Amino acid sequence: MIDFTIPFDTVGHVILLHRLSQLSLPGFVINWICSFLSGRGQQCKINGFLSIAIDIGLSIVQGSGTGPTLYIIMKNDLCSISDVSDIFRYADDTTLLVPQHTNVELDVEFQNVKDWAGTNCSKLNLSKTNK
Numbered sequence: 001m002i003d004f005t006i007p008f009d010t011v012g013h014v015i016l017l018h019r020l021s022q023l024s025l026p027g028f029v030i031n032w033i034c035s036f037l038s039g040r041g042q043q044c045k046i047n048g049f050l051s052i053a054i055d056i057g058l059s060i061v062q063g064s065g066t067g068p069t070l071y072i073i074m075k076n077d078l079c080s081i082s083d084v085s086d087i088f089r090y091a092d093d094t095t096l097l098v099p100q101h102t103n104v105e106l107d108v109e110f111q112n113v114k115d116w117a118g119t120n121c122s123k124l125n126l127s128k129t130n131k
Helices: 013-021 027-037 067-074 106-119
Strands: 086-090 093-097
Touching: 013 027, 013 067, 093 106
Parallel strands: none
Antiparallel strands: 086 093
16 A cells, blocks of 8 residues: 555646646647646735735645546556556555565565656655555
């Protein structure tokens, strides 16, 4: 069981839009998703004072109808090294299954997941990950 730290909040829009462009989606769908992701900002209000709004180039809205699907697309290229190992992805849940007799050891498969996370600006929560 692999736990990613705040997975929906760390999805980079550029990386996600690149993944979407590799799918055979109509251009208007990609444009709609780009519009959905862009123009989002955040502010803080403390003691009645509102900070300056800053643009957000990360995150997908977890509670939205498209959020889990976009996250699945984001993780679609996370694959095991060995043909006998499996990675199961469902929204933000990920399970790596490595059989006892395999040509690629668990530590190597897990390092592959850590490398994918580093490349894709994701963080593993090692305290919640079970090996």
